[in-house]
Amino acid sequence: MGCGCHDCEQLMQxxxxxxxxxxxxxxxQEHLERCPGCDKRFRFEAKLRHFVRxxxxxxxxxxxxxxxxxxxxxx
Amino acid sequence: xxxxxxxxxxxxRIAEEARDRVRFEEEALQLSDQVYRVARRLAGSRDEAEDLxxxxxxxxxxxxxxxQPGTNLRAWLLRILTxxxxxxxxxxxxxxxxxxxxxxxxxxxxxxxxxxxDENPDEERVxxxxxxxxxxxxxxxxxxxxxxxxxxxxxxxxxxxEAAQILDIPVGTVMSRLHRGRRILKQQLADKAIGVG
Numbered sequence: 001m002g003c004g005c006h007d008c009e010q011l012m013q014x015x016x017x018x019x020x021x022x023x024x025x026x027x028x029q030e031h032l033e034r035c036p037g038c039d040k041r042f043r044f045e046a047k048l049r050h051f052v053r054x055x056x057x058x059x060x061x062x063x064x065x066x067x068x069x070x071x072x073x074x075x
Numbered sequence: 076x077x078x079x080x081x082x083x084x085x086x087x088r089i090a091e092e093a094r095d096r097v098r099f100e101e102e103a104l105q106l107s108d109q110v111y112r113v114a115r116r117l118a119g120s121r122d123e124a125e126d127l128x129x130x131x132x133x134x135x136x137x138x139x140x141x142x143q144p145g146t147n148l149r150a151w152l153l154r155i156l157t158x159x160x161x162x163x164x165x166x167x168x169x170x171x172x173x174x175x176x177x178x179x180x181x182x183x184x185x186x187x188x189x190x191x192x193d194e195n196p197d198e199e200r201v202x203x204x205x206x207x208x209x210x211x212x213x214x215x216x217x218x219x220x221x222x223x224x225x226x227x228x229x230x231x232x233x234x235x236x237e238a239a240q241i242l243d244i245p246v247g248t249v250m251s252r253l254h255r256g257r258r259i260l261k262q263q264l265a266d267k268a269i270g271v272g
Contacts, residue, residue: 006179009181010180012180012181013180017228019235041184041198044184044198044201044202045180045184047199047202048183048202048205051210052210052214052229052230053230055211056115056211056230057112058112060107060108060111060112061125064107064128064129065107065108068107069104071132071133071136072100072136073096073136074096074099
């Protein structure tokens with residue numbers, strides 16, 4: 001089960017998105033320092049977000065890139 | 076007799092416009108990898124993503140003068156792309172509001188950890204329970220309205236305000252869809268890693 005820190009859990013996503021007020025940031029950081037359970041989950045969330053970004057990355061086919069260049073109107 | 080000949084000012088204007096147009100097209104093409112990366116996850120398939128990107132660039136090159144220099148060109152291109160995507164009727168069916176929820180943000184971690192033998196596993200070990208395929212499939216299963224926001228913010232790294240502008244929805248809606256979208260994604264991931272039940 002979780003560590004039961006409901007308020008902290010609520011702050012984690014906005015904290016990572018960088019949209020908290022300075023006071024809320026301080027609150028989140030202080031809690032993370034005191035609570036190893038939340039601290040570990042926070043690290044997990046940050047790594048998960050990175051992993052998702054990498055996992056779904058698919059490079060653009062070179063052939064499409066050439067087609068896009070062919071659409072140019074300017075000469 | 077000289078009325079057909081352009082004046083010096085006109086010649087200069089035409090030359091400047093041509094130069095601006097070249098610059099616009101070059102800048103747009105430089106962003107194509109990033110545009111495709113987002114398009115690939117907004118669209119259901121690779122073919123669909125390729126068509127979308129191609130149509131986006133065709134439209135962008137035609138209506139380049141509507142772009143305001145100095146503003147975010149990547150967001151401008153994505154705005155065209157999401158509009159084209161909607162025009163195609165991909166989202167003709169509304170996302171049901173009663174998407175099964177609401178698990179907390181720690182739901183995925185807690186479920187993964189609960190299946191592991193160690194008492195207090197390192198978060199890296201917990202993350203390793205997820206495969207790349209599970210992520211790709213789980214994201215594809217997030218309903219469109221939520222997925223659009225999730226892809227723009229978490230994959231495309233657009234700000235809330237930019238995502239709101241691209242999708243033409245209020246910032247508050249971006250935030251609520253993002254919140255739910257992430258939770259839906261986690262639920263899908265947990266089900267795939269552990270099995271439903």
